[in-house]
Amino acid sequence: MPEVKTSQFVTASAAAMLDPKLRRALDRVGVGFDVARRSAISEVTEEAWEEWREEARSIKIHTLDHLDYYLELLHDNVTAAGGQVHFAADAAEANAIVSHLAQNRGVKVATKSKSMVSEELELNPVLESLGIEVYETDLGEYIIQLAGETPSHLVAPALHKSKEDVAELFAAKLGLPYDEDIERMAAAARTALRDKFMQADLGISGANFVVAETGTLVIVTNEGNGRLCTSAPRMHIGITGMEKVIPSMQDLAIFLRLLPRSATGQRISSYVSMVTGPRREDDEDGPEEFHLILVDNGRSRMLRDPKLREALYCIRCGACLNICPVYQRVGGHAYGWVYPGPIGAVVSPMLTGLKESKSLPQASSLCGACREACPVKINIPRMLLELRHRTAESENPQERASSRSERFLAGAYARLMRTPGRMALAARIGRIAQRLLPGMPKPSSSKNRSWISRVPLPLLSRWTRARDLPPLPSKSFRQVWQDELSEDTRG
Amino acid sequence: MADSRPDGKAANDGNENLPGRPKAEFLRSVREALGRPPSGSGRAVPPAQPYHRLEETLPHLEAQAVELEARLRENRPLLLDSFAEMAARGGWNVHRVSGVEAAIGRVDSLMSELGAARIVRSGQPVFDDAPVDNALEGRGIQVTAIVQGERAERAQLRQEIRRADVGLTGTDYALAETGSLVIMPRRGLSRLVSLVPPVHVALVRPEEVLESLHDLFLLRRLEYHRRGGEMGSYLNFITGPSRTADIEMTIVQGVHGPKTVHLVLIE
Numbered sequence: 001m002p003e004v005k006t007s008q009f010v011t012a013s014a015a016a017m018l019d020p021k022l023r024r025a026l027d028r029v030g031v032g033f034d035v036a037r038r039s040a041i042s043e044v045t046e047e048a049w050e051e052w053r054e055e056a057r058s059i060k061i062h063t064l065d066h067l068d069y070y071l072e073l074l075h076d077n078v079t080a081a082g083g084q085v086h087f088a089a090d091a092a093e094a095n096a097i098v099s100h101l102a103q104n105r106g107v108k109v110a111t112k113s114k115s116m117v118s119e120e121l122e123l124n125p126v127l128e129s130l131g132i133e134v135y136e137t138d139l140g141e142y143i144i145q146l147a148g149e150t151p152s153h154l155v156a157p158a159l160h161k162s163k164e165d166v167a168e169l170f171a172a173k174l175g176l177p178y179d180e181d182i183e184r185m186a187a188a189a190r191t192a193l194r195d196k197f198m199q200a201d202l203g204i205s206g207a208n209f210v211v212a213e214t215g216t217l218v219i220v221t222n223e224g225n226g227r228l229c230t231s232a233p234r235m236h237i238g239i240t241g242m243e244k245v246i247p248s249m250q251d252l253a254i255f256l257r258l259l260p261r262s263a264t265g266q267r268i269s270s271y272v273s274m275v276t277g278p279r280r281e282d283d284e285d286g287p288e289e290f291h292l293i294l295v296d297n298g299r300s301r302m303l304r305d306p307k308l309r310e311a312l313y314c315i316r317c318g319a320c321l322n323i324c325p326v327y328q329r330v331g332g333h334a335y336g337w338v339y340p341g342p343i344g345a346v347v348s349p350m351l352t353g354l355k356e357s358k359s360l361p362q363a364s365s366l367c368g369a370c371r372e373a374c375p376v377k378i379n380i381p382r383m384l385l386e387l388r389h390r391t392a393e394s395e396n397p398q399e400r401a402s403s404r405s406e407r408f409l410a411g412a413y414a415r416l417m418r419t420p421g422r423m424a425l426a427a428r429i430g431r432i433a434q435r436l437l438p439g440m441p442k443p444s445s446s447k448n449r450s451w452i453s454r455v456p457l458p459l460l461s462r463w464t465r466a467r468d469l470p471p472l473p474s475k476s477f478r479q480v481w482q483d484e485l486s487e488d489t490r491g
Numbered sequence: 492m493a494d495s496r497p498d499g500k501a502a503n504d505g506n507e508n509l510p511g512r513p514k515a516e517f518l519r520s521v522r523e524a525l526g527r528p529p530s531g532s533g534r535a536v537p538p539a540q541p542y543h544r545l546e547e548t549l550p551h552l553e554a555q556a557v558e559l560e561a562r563l564r565e566n567r568p569l570l571l572d573s574f575a576e577m578a579a580r581g582g583w584n585v586h587r588v589s590g591v592e593a594a595i596g597r598v599d600s601l602m603s604e605l606g607a608a609r610i611v612r613s614g615q616p617v618f619d620d621a622p623v624d625n626a627l628e629g630r631g632i633q634v635t636a637i638v639q640g641e642r643a644e645r646a647q648l649r650q651e652i653r654r655a656d657v658g659l660t661g662t663d664y665a666l667a668e669t670g671s672l673v674i675m676p677r678r679g680l681s682r683l684v685s686l687v688p689p690v691h692v693a694l695v696r697p698e699e700v701l702e703s704l705h706d707l708f709l710l711r712r713l714e715y716h717r718r719g720g721e722m723g724s725y726l727n728f729i730t731g732p733s734r735t736a737d738i739e740m741t742i743v744q745g746v747h748g749p750k751t752v753h754l755v756l757i758e
Binding site for chain 2: 068071073080088139198257269277293
């Protein structure tokens, strides 16, 4: 598995927010992807969209509830089509299967189309250590491979790179003259990769869906690299998380309507490719061998957990990233592992462990925008709250996200809230303190009141380091009720 | 079933001792995660409430397909209009022509506009109806046809496709809902003809146009069951040119696939 840096979220996100280049890149996400998504939805009407989401969700619920059955059906039908299915409990097993197949078949060059699971497995260095050349062929993935980085977005992996960055990278790594014209850079990548496609012995792809009924792997792409990877080499290995299975070929209609619209606002992507086994005897071309690797790698932990199982319904469209106020501020890398954004804040703690990723569930304002945007209606805020609850209550101190002083404050607050007398007393003390302490705004009940940005008291000063507090109003609600409102209702 | 060895090892393949988890063990752990008791038979237990689509039998699907055909026939003129409109919105250059002669003429003039010197063409029935080769060759364009029945040497075929200026194909289906062509590579139809050359030109016949994704998957599913569980190795939706927006979210056409795509709709 790639290095897990989720524990550095607090420092990484603080640094990311100060990066003006990243700021510009992230601004494009909101205005680009999310606006396109909304316009695609309004074209089909909100009502139709809502029906599709419901149907897709119910298909996912059913399939995941009977995952063992559908995996076996998938296995049988891939096998019947002449392909081979492999099961991998973790990243090491998946990498061992690919390595074995590559070495055994004398593979020298492999081309890859975009696969988030293979990022999770950190497959490339394993193959490279065997002397195999591995080329990422999605333009965004190619860029970050050349740069030695990791994807920062589920759909647009090189989102954080400016055209100047890419031009410098191509000049340094491909020996091309510096040219920041985007069209010409895309053409340069086409040229550089065309030969690799034709030389490759092995094509590796992910899967957006796998159909149990027919044993079909489905990839949704725009560039054409996915088609080349699954057509030109003599062997194709598809690698996918086991949750990607759907029961019937006919289920695809609904998912192919939801995924491109949610991801990029397209009615459909340029290409959808469906692979069922290797080339047949009288096909003109296509791989002689087809392998499908179904990966668990922590997913059964999510399956086992009824409160978090629905994270497995995710179709990796990235809509929740594009709309998230936290993702839009900090970008993908701050999340510290393969899956960023709101869904990543649920998935990473489950796949890498709560101890490492305990800060991620805190990285949300719980505004609920992710849930609204999700094409399969995953209740991400509920799961983030659940994980926060676990980080707060965990027996294991290493899984606790809060400091001792934060827990002390929360405990004290809870005790106050339970006793009206103490609460009133504390509020009175608070009002006095608010008047006496330096740097406090004037108490007021008006709507445009100023905020307390720093409380010069031991524990509260830390609390307010990254948060503003509303000042206490001159009258508490209880007082207002007693003095004014209750009179009104009686009168 | 391939999973025949009693020890459950090498569930994937008889000859090779591959790394990875045996199928039985993997599925057992999934089952256990779902909180279900292990199955007695060693095979997964089907859902108590069966999935409605998988319950449909071949006669069900046949009956739905008959209805579908009737609906398509009735709506054909409207369907062709909406297909042409959605295809244009999806990035195709759409040419509507009436009759085979006009189609051949259109392909011919298109090739001269494109300045094509070498063309690879798939061997599909549409080219029996609309034989384009003579006209093109008369202009001095080299046409390499992938002729059904002949097994072109693989490497040589690939070289021809790489050198071609234009790939010329028919289609298996066309979808009004998305403006897509759906092509199923097989004998006579290389996977690469519509992909590797910088320009793709496709001929579409009215009877190939379906209304929706639902229509397509119903027909494919029916065909799969009719053929006793054979899907064919490959199926591709093509909607407009190859695209990327991976650098600064700026859309560029023609990154790994064709930059320009033309569609000749023969009415």
